[in-house]
Amino acid sequence: MGRWEKFRRLSSEERDLLIRALFLLPLTAAALRLLGFRRSQAALARLAGAPTPFGDARAKSLLENAQLAARMVRAASENGFRRASCLEQSLVLQWLLSRQGIPAQLRIGVRKQQQHFEAHAWVESGGAVLNDGDDAHRHYAPFDGSIAAAEAQPR
Secondary structure (H helix, E strand, O other), X not given: OOHHHHHHHOOHHHHHHHHHHHHHHHHHHHHHHHHOHHHHHHXXXXXXXXXXXXXXXXXXXXXXXXXXXXXHHHHHHHHOOOOOOHHXXXXXXXXXXXXXXXXXXXXXXXXXXXXXXXXXXXXXEOOEEOOOOOOHHHHOEEOOOOOOOOOOOOO
């Protein structure tokens, strides 16, 4: 089955989330390069505005809606112009969830693998990891939350 056929088979809610993610991923990548992390995160927070549920969000649990958004962000990254980084995907997912009124936390962790410093980002909601493999995030020591959750003040 081709991409177009897969897209046509999505529900309207899934299509809406996918299109938003396809649009936001490259914008988020550009913002991170031009503005840096804190200013990009603050810009996304300003764009989120008041929560507006997508589709029939009341029919599903918050976790089901959050998992659906995570799947659509992953699909947008895999089928978009280029594969988005974990930070780009996590920022976009956090934005989509905030638009739906779903509480979510951006987590950033680090590790030293041999002589290399590595960082990783993921999103959690209600204690569940949404956009990461079963235990990939467990290999990283997460910051206490103050860095990932910091709201940037415009300078």
